[in-house]
Amino acid sequence: MSGPVRRADVAVGTALPEQLYRVTRADLVRYAGASGDFNPIHWNERVATEVGLPGVIAHGMFTMALTGRAVTDWTGDPAALVEFQVRFGRPVPVPDDDEGAEVTVRGTVAALLDDGRVRVDLAVTSSGEKVLSLARAVLRLP
């Protein structure tokens, strides 16, 4: 599709292109620096396992950012995203190898609202497990 998605292009049930993102330890270090979230559970295996995690996990906000990419890549206009919410249901462990973890984002238009707004419901999984719940975006489309 060329140009931003328009309200006339979508209906309840319209699916967003599925996106697969790969997340490595290096990505987490870079995200820590960019976001200012230096919690060691996102880069230090010893601290992560001491607090009962299976190992280093991705920042929940990093997973949310990837989910946002799937939405803004689809609309072509990041400014269209007016509301965005998630619940962090399950951590995304990121192994210490070159492959890292995979995060898959699927989205579907769930409701047409007033004012040209539409609600997109998002399903975000890693290794087949749902990692975000109540993940929703409200977009104001032209």
Added chain:
Amino acid sequence: MALDRELVGRSYPPSAVYEVGRAKIAEFAAAIGDPSPLYRDAEVARAAGHPDVIAPPTFAIAVSLEAAMVVLEDPDVALDYSRVVHGEQRFAHHRPIRAGDRLVATTTIDAARTVAGNDLLTARVDLTTEDGEAVCTATSMLVARA
């Protein structure tokens, strides 16, 4: 320790001004792997109707989460920070954050409750410009596990 419900509605003084820089936006966009030129090229952003490069939708957390820490530093909020995890996050964008914005964060406790020994605290951070223009409301639910 259970959270006191009387904390609900408590608001904290506005933060110092956070000046949004183009390089910080570009750094954040690179960190989330997003190649969009709207986050890097002011000419492309202007052609799309923005005064300068805009920030990705979750960039607001880089400003809001630090502001929300004022709640955890409140002696009346007896949360064990080493047990705190991020439970939920919500953004309401009044307009995109953009380079050159001088943002002020005001934090308010929206909810406080204890469920099965876990303390759940919801902090709302209203980001406005220095002049009072509403930009983004970032709401974080933090969970201190029992």
